[in-house]
Amino acid sequence: MDPRTSAQDVMRCDLCETAVVQMHCDTCLVNLCKACLGEHFSADLSKPHKIVDFKDRKSTPLYPACTTHIKERCKMFCKKCGIPVCISCLESNQHLGHELSKFLRVLDEKKDMILKERNELIDTIYPTYQDIASDVQNRMSQLEKEYGDLSTAITKHGEDWHREIDKLVKKLKAEVDKMKMKQLEALQKHLDEINKNISEIKNEIDSIDVAVDANDISRLFSVKPGMNKHKDLPEKFVASLPIFTPGKIQEELSNLFGALSSSSLTSDKHGYSMKTTQKSPEAGSSPPVKQLLDEPETVTTIDTGYGELYNVACLSEEIWTRGNGSTMKLFSINQGSLLKSITTKSGYEPFDIAVTKSGDLVYTDYYDRTVNIVNNEKIEVIRLQNFWVPKGVCSTSSGDFMVIMNYEHQSRIIRYSGSTEKQNFQTTASYFEYITENKNLDICVSDCKRKAVFVMNQTWKLRFRYTGHNPAPKIQPFSPLGITTDSQSHILTADINNDCVHIIDQDGQFLCYINCGLSYPWGLCTDTNDNLFVAQGGNKQVKKIKYLK
Template sequence: MYCDTCLVNLCKACVGEHFSVDLSKSHKIVDFKDRNSTLLCPKCTSHDKETGEMYCCECDVPVCSGCISTDHLGHNLMKIMQTHDEKRDNLIKEQVELNNKIFPTYQDIASDVQNRMSQLEKEYGELSTTITKHGEDWHGEIDKLVMELRVEVDEMKKSQLQTLQKHLDEINKNIHDIKDEITLIGTVLNSTDNANTLSMPSKADVYKALPSKVIVSLPEFNPKELLADHLFSLTPIPKKSDDHGYQMKTTEKTPEARFSSAIKKMFTEPHTVTTIDTGYEKLYNVASLRKKEIWTNGIDNKMKLFNVIQKSLLKSIRTKSGNTPEDIAVTKSGDLVYTDYSARTVNLVKNEKTEEVIRLKNWIPHGVSSTSSGDLLVIMGSDDKKQSKVVRYSGSTEKQTIQFDDKGKPLYSSGRYNRFIAENRNLDICVSDCAANAVVVVNQAGKLNFRYAGHTPAPKKHKPFSPRGITTDSQSHILTADHNNHCVHIIDQDGQFIRYIDCGLSKPWGLCTDTSDNLFVAQWKNGQVKKIKYYQ
C-alpha cells in the first residue's frame, strides 16, 4: 500500500496505525501501483498548516480561504487546480519547444562551430604551406629588388660624378688661366717697354666672382617602406561578436566593417613627379602594380608594363583575341585583368598566360575593377544598347547585379559609351558614366548614394563635365578624369567637390593610384603617363 498524502510505503497491517499517527491530515491510501496519482495541493504561504485552495495571480502564490478575505481581498484569484492545469499545459509546450526546436538548434550550432574549427585548421595549414612555398619566390624578389636598387644607385653615382667632374674641369681651366695671367703680368712688369704696361688689361675682377658651389647628396634609403611595397603581408582580421548572431536553424550575416585610415593633408599645389612616354599613338588606361610598376594599354592590342623609376618597358602582352582592350585592372594577387569588348570576355593574365575568366551572352563588358575581397566588378551594356548594369563576380560566378534604383529606374545610361568602375575604401561602387556625364556611386548593397555631375567653373576650357577613368584613394576620396577640361576632379565619399588637379594635363583618360596615394594619369592625346603627388 502507499499513502499519497504522506508519500510513504505501507503494508496492509500498518494502514490503521498510519491513520492514527496524524489525525490532522486527510490520508489517502492507495495500492502501491497507483502511488502518486493524487495531486498534492501546496500549503498557504501565510498559514503553513492550511492548504492553498486558491491561487493569487497578482502575488503569484497559493492562498487559503482565510487569506482570501484579508491579505488578498480584491485580487485576481483562480482555483488552484485551474492554475495547475494552465501551468502544466505551458510546461508541456515548453518541453516540446525545448526538445524539438531549441535543443536541436544548439546541437546544430555546436556542430557548425566544430566544422568551422576543422575547416579553419585545414585552411591555416594550407596558408602555412603556401607561405612556405612562396619563401623562395620572396627571396628571389628581394634579390631582384636589390639588383635593381644597385643599378639605380650606380646610375645616380655616375650622374653625380659626371656633374662634379664637369664642375672640376671648369675650375681647373680657371686655375690654368690664372697661372698664365700671373706669368704674363710678371713678364710685363719686368719689361722696359711702357707700351706693354699700358696695354695690359686687368682680369682680376673676372676671377673674383667665384663659381657657384655644386652640391650633391645621397638618396635616402628606406628598407622598411621598400619591403612593404614589394612583399606580401597578412592583414589582421578583427574579432567579431554579435549577441544575436544565431537564430533558430539560421545564421544572420553581419554587414562588412568599413575601412578607416589616417587622415592625410593635401599639397596646396599638386606636382608632377615623373612623366613616362608609353609609345602609344592613343593611350587609354593605366593600372598600378606596386609603387614601381604600372600596366598601360592604348589603341593597339598590346598591354605594356613599365618601370616607373627607370621609365623603361619591362614587358608587353598581346590580347588573346588580337582586339584592343576596353579596360584593364590589377587583381589583389597582382595579376592583370582586362575586358575585351568585341569578344565579350573578361580575361586574366597570370605568368604571361592569358585565361578567359568570363564570357558574356547578350551583354558587352566595359570597365573592370578588382575589389578588396578579390571579387571582380564589371560594368556592361546590353547588345541592343538599351540597358547597362554592374555585375560582381567571384571567379566566373555571378554574385550580384546592380541595375535599378529604389524606384525601378536605371542607375546607368545606355548606348555604346565608355564606362569605368572602381571600389572605394568604404566598399562603395563608383562608376564613371561617360554618356550621362556623371559619376554614379552606390553602396555595397547597390543602393544609390549620390550622382556627381561636375563642378563649375572647370579650369582651362570651361566645357561640360566629361568623365573618363575613375579611381579612389586611402581617404575614400573619388578621383575622375575630366577629358574635355584637361583635369582631374577629387570628390569625397559623400559626393562633395574637394578640388581640381591640373598639372598641365592633356586629354586625361585612365586613372589609378598606388599604395602611397600617388596618382597616375594616362593622357589620351600624347601617349604619356604622368605620376602626380597631391598628398603631403
C-alpha cells in the same frame, strides 16, 4: 460590450471584478481594490504579500523561489555554483567559502548584458538582415527580369528562324514549280507529236476504208499505206523528280538554333558584412588622415610609345598600360623602362585593364565580348552570353574584380571571383564606362553619356550622383571617364573635356581639381602610397602626381 474589457473603461479589481483597482500585489501580480485586500491575504498565508499602490506595480523585485527550500526566496547568487541561493541555503553551509553576490546586482548585470544585446539587435543585426532581405528581393526581381530577357531573346531568335525557314520553304517550292513546268512543257510537246501521228494514222485508215468500199480498182491502186513509217514508235519520256532530303531535326536543329549554358546558384559565406553604426574594431588600424596639398606636384612622367593612350593600372612599383592596338605594356615606375608586353588573345584592342590583389592582369575585350585573366602570361577567357559587351573593370578589396557590361541602353555590373560569377546588378537608361570600389565598399561608376558619376552602396542602392563642379577649368561640360579612389575614401575622376581630375569625398562633396598641365586625361589609378597615375591621351604619357600631404 463587457465593461471590464472595454477600452473605454477603467481597470477593475481582479477579485470582485466591479470596484476600480487601487492596489497591486507585487508578489502575486494581482490587481486589487482596498475592500478585497483582506480576502487576498487570507487566500494564501504562506506568501509574504507585497502590496503597493497600483501606479507602483511591479516595482518590487520578484526573487526566484529556492529549489531546495520551497517557501524561501533567493536574494543572493552563488557565482561559483552559478545558482540563486536563499538564507536557509547559506545557513546550511553548502556554499561556505563561495563568492556570493546580491541577486539584485546580478540582475542588474544581466539586464545590462541583455540590453546591450538588444541594442546590437536593434542597431546592427536587425537592419543588416533587413538589407539582406532587400538585397535578396532585388536579386529575385533582377533574376525575373533577366530570365524574361533571356526568354525574349530566344523567342526573337525563333522568329528570325521562322522568317528564314519561310524564305527557304518558299525558295524550294519555287524551284519545285520551275522543275515541274519544264518537264510538263517537254511532255506536252511530246504528246502533241503523238496526237499528230494518231491523226495521220486515222486519216490513212479512213482513206483505205473509202477505197475498199468503192470497189474501184484505180482508187485501190492509188492508196499508198504509210504503215512502215508508223512502225517506229516515238521515244518514251520518263520524268525524274527531284528528291527532297530533310535534315535530321532532332539531332541537328538544336545545335544550329543555339544552346543554353547551365545555370548555377552559389553561396558565399562571406558575401554579406554586418551593418554598423559605429566604428569597427579595425578602426585603430585605419590609415592616418591625410590632407590635400594646396598645389599637387608632378613626380615623374613616363612615355608609353602608344599612338593613343587610354588606361593605366598599378602593380607595386610597376604600372600596366593600354592604348590603341592589341598590346598591353608593363613599365617600371622608377626607371620608366618597358619591362614586358602582352598581346590580347583575340588580337583586338582591349577596352580596360585592372590588376587584382593577387597580381593577375584582367582586361576586357569589347570586340570579342570576353573578359580575360592573365596569370603568368596564360590567359583564361570568360566569354559573355547573349549580346552583352564588357567595358570597365576594377579590382576589389576582397580579391575579386567587377566588370561593367553594356547592351543598348542597359548596363550590368558583375562581380567575379576568378572566373566564377558571384553577384550582378543591372539597370536601364544608363551607359556606364569605368568602375572602382571605394574603401567603404561603395561602387563608383562613370557615365560619360549622362555626364555623371554614380555611387551605390553594397546593396546597389544609389547613394548620390555627382555631375561636376562650376566653374570648371575650361568651362566645358563635365565629361567623366577613368575613376579611382584612395586611402581617404576620396573619389577621383578624369574630366576629359576640362583637362583635369575632380576629387570628391565619399559623400559626393567637391574638394578640388588636379590640373598639373594634364592633356586629355583618360585613365586613372592610385598606388598604396596614394600617388595618382594619369593616362593622358593628348601626349601618350603616364603622369605620376602627389596630391596628399
